[in-house]
Amino acid sequence: MSAPASMAAAAAASGADGDALVEVRHVTLRFGGVTSLSDVSFSQRRGEILAVIGPNGAGKTSLFNCLTGVYTPQVGEVLFRPASGTALSVVGTKPYKVNRAGIARTFQTSRLFNALTTFENIKIGVESRFSVGPLGSMLHLPHTRRAERESDAKVVELLEFVGLTERANTIASSLPYGDRRRLEIARALGTRPELLLLDEPAAGTNPAEKASLVELIRKVNTVYGVSVLLIEHDMGLVMSLAERLIVLNFGQIIAAGTPREVQQNPAVIEAYLGAPESDEDGR
Amino acid sequence: MTTISGEAVNHPERMASRSPAPGEGRYRALVRLSRNDDVRRFVISVVGGLVLALITGPEGNGVQMLSGINGALLHPHVFICLAVTVGVWVLITVRHHFARQVEHVSGRVMALPKAVLPDRRVRAGLWLALFAFAIIYPPTLNSFWQNVLVEQIGIYVLLAIGLNVVVGYAGLLDLGYIAFFAIGAYSDAYWTGMLPVHPPLHLNPFWVFPLAILTAMLAGVLLGGPTLRLRGDYLAIVTLGFGEIIQIVANNLQGVTGGAQGVINIPHFSVHVAGIKYHWGLSNLPYYYLILGFIVLALLAYFSLEHSKVGRAWTAIREDEVAAEAAGINTLKYKVMAFAIGASTSGVAGVIVASQIGFVEPGDFTVQLSILILVLVIFGGMGSLAGAVVGAAVLQWLPQFLRVHPLFGYNQLDLYIYFGAILILMMIFRPEGLIPSRRRRREIVLAEHGVGSADAMESGHSGGGLAAVANPEADL
Structure with missing residues (x-):
């Protein structure tokens, strides 16, 4: 991605208002020579359901790991409740302390x-x-x-x-797969989070389980007032749940905005479908 | 035999193609036989039995390794070893070929304890019966067995219960467990004033217990704090090193520990209260009841722990440290806690032994002992209190029983060879231990079936993102 595009995306992503629950500022994460996240900035409002989408290897799970203290990014900071008196800088904080501060998560492959x-x-x-x-x-x-x-x-x-x-x-x-997903969400909710990170909550579930999971996530948001940040590949699920989307590709935010806006963004279409001239079957 | 004939009938051409050239027809039967698993196992068991007979029992010497069995191939020892290994072969073969029938029979046999044991009252009753037996029975024994009960069984049961917290509950492989035992013993020597360095005040050994517990705990925290960040093999190596360090320090720090000669004249327990004077001396029974008291205390305390927040946190850490941390568990704190609790138990045992024998030397605290205690825990069933008690008692009693029994009377030096053999058998037939904990049994069953189900899902759907988008109906 070209630099200006990513800057613009970053500006759009950080909806600069005082009610931010979590604020990610210029996070760059490298593993040796591989840059997993590069200058990622966004913020999430309290009570919002925000989705992170992107092709495989785009850095979505790495982002989650930076948000929960599992990975320590080389550059940038992650602030939880930045406006309040109890602001927590997540970078360099141990995962269990991040959890106690109010960020709970589930895993891509459920870890019960x-x-x-x-x-x-x-x-x-x-x-x-x-x-x-x-x-x-x-x-x-x-x-x-x-x-x-x-x-x-x-x-x-x-x-x-x-x-x-x-x-x-x-x-x-x-437990059947769908129930495992629910159980993981329940375990995370048990720690009384303000922000719940869901890493592909519907992966491997059948359509019926998927529908009830969407229902459950919405209930988590409305009944418990928990903000939700989710990674998901299922576009139907993302579109029906998320108020706002962030699109990652090669570790950079290439687009952000409402589902409608993101769908029409040419950079996103290119990232997902390849450049126009590339052959469908070649992928 | 059934396997090979079945195969031959089903795939005659494949069998033919695998066998040697036509000219070597007479080897054919032999080759065919050697491909049979049962035959192969039988040969291995016979060779194993002969090796066992060779390395145990009447010994050779450095010059003539085989002099022990030289001209004595008909020595009964050879036959006993062969009988044992071939017996194992029969067991394996029967289990292999009659799996369903064996399961049917063993299912019926196991149905009774399974039906009765989950009942809380039954289990409590069993514990009470065991406790009553442990109180009433020992006075009827002669002094040799009373001594075995104290020095071989009681102390090791206590040690196994403590190590069970570390290895069984928290899943930390500690190969230096005996170091805390040494710390307890030397604490006793210090506070009773028998070390070259003198304490601020001399204490009755009874008062040493709380101090030794604190010292051992502190040592556990000091060792655990930095090292428990390591996982698995690394931790095992560090604890192994710690055990060695303690032994070498005790050996070399002559001015403090008395060096290799050890410490003598550590006083026995005694009571001087309100004109009552009671000195324990060398008789075994008082020590036995003291140990029994500590065992019961430890059992009650650790049972409560296992079924509390702490025990669940340990299980969580043992199963998936990342998930435990993500669920808000301070994993390091709980691991250090397990380490310290195990260490304190070991320290108590150290005090009792030092005051009973009255003598401590660095040579008492070898790696071999750490491993022996680990073996007791694994044999009994990791993570199970009943397993630690029964496993340690059985495995410590059996060698003594066999040693004095006229029929078996084995050489003390061979003990660990037999232990090794027993452990191997255990891993084949009952890897979860004698009396496994329910949680542990589940974990082993899961591991056998390769909990891979979760991993399989990951590789299965990893292409999902693109696949979803490749579908033109997808919203993008």
Whole structure:
């Protein structure tokens, strides 16, 4: 991409208003000689559903890893709640601290605790917010028992919310694919995030599961008031959910805006479909 | 045999093409036989039995390695070894050919414990019965077995319970576990005033327990803090090094630890309260009950931990560290915690041993011991308290039993050869251990079926993005 185009895109992407929940500024991430993200800037408003799309290898998951503290970009910064007094600079912060600050995520290939039950999986997320120590657990202190009761209640609520109540005691590894996706979302929600990052939530699901996942993500946004940033390849899903899109290609933002705008952007069409003269079958 | 004949019937031409040229027809049967898995395994088991007979039992020496069996091929030891390995062959073969029938029978046999054991009351009852037995039975034993009970079984059960927290719960391979045992023992020697360096005040060994626990924990935190960022093999190497360092320091720091001669005259436990004077001396029973007390305490505490936030966090870390971290778990903190808790248990055992024997030397704390305790945990079933207790008790009792039994009486030097053989058998027939924890059993089943399902999905849909767009109906 040419430099001016990317600059323009960046300017469009960072809808400069004071209600930003997360702000990504000029993030560049390299692995040796490979540049995975190059000068990526955008911001997401509180309560917004924002989608990141782009061809494979465009750097979408790398972006997520920068947003959750897994990768440390060489240049740039990521600010969470930049306007508030409790602003957090994500770059260089450990993943669990990022999670505690309010950014939860799911993974491209769901990473559940496979030998544990559905209930226990969610519980691990929920109780990471409770301060329970080893002594309290060994001695069954009242404080610990209260925390157990409260987190159990929260797990029951989340099971109900994602529709897995009947599967509470099923071992995670034996859940069908769609349910695994729901469980991962429930576990992430259990950590009480303000921002939920979903990495291809509908990958590998059938149409019926996909439809109910869209419903669930919308509910996450409206009922819990959680902002959602999602990576997704399924255009139908993206178009129906996202208010705004960011298009990544070769680590750069090449377009941003509403779904309609992005669809008509020639750079996006080129990135996805190749240059006009290239042969369809050649791909 | 069934496999080979079946194949021959189904693919006669393929069999023919694989066998040697027509002129070598008489080798044909032999070659065919050697291709049979059962036959191959049988030959391996016979050779294995002979090797076992060769390297154990009546020994040769440096000059004449084989003098032990020289002219004694009919020595009963040879037959015992052969009987064992061929017995294993029979087991494997039967399991292989009659898989369904074996499963049917074993399913029926296992149905009973499976039906009864999940019941909480039954399990609690079993624990209580075991506890009652452990209280009532030992006084009836003679002093040799009481000694075995303290020095070989009790201490190792306690150590195995502690290591189970590190290896079984948190999934950290610790090969230097014995170092914390050494720290406990030397703490005892220090605070009772028997080291060349003197403590600010001399303590009764009973008061050393809290101090030794704290010292061992601190050592665990100091070692764990920087090293637990490492994973898997790296951690194992570092802990192995730590175990060696402690032993070498104890050996070389003569002015502090007394060096290679060790420390003598560490006082036994004694009670001087309100005119009551009770000195434990050399009798075994008081030490046994002290150990039993600590074992019960540790079991209660670790059982609670396993089913608490801490235990679940450990399981999460063991299964998927990245996901655990993403779920808000401070993985380093919990790993250090497991390390410190295991270390404290080991420290307690160190104090008991030092005060019972009254003597500590660096040579007591070898890598071999660390590995032995690891073997006990793996044998019993990683992550399972019942497994750690029963596994350690059985594996520590059995050699003593066989050693004094007139029929088996083996050479003490061969112990680890047999241990190795038992472990190999264990990995073949019951990799999850004697009494596995439910979570661990699931993990092993998942690993056997290659949890690859998730990975397969990834490679399966990785082209999805382009595929979706390649479809002209897609919105772009």
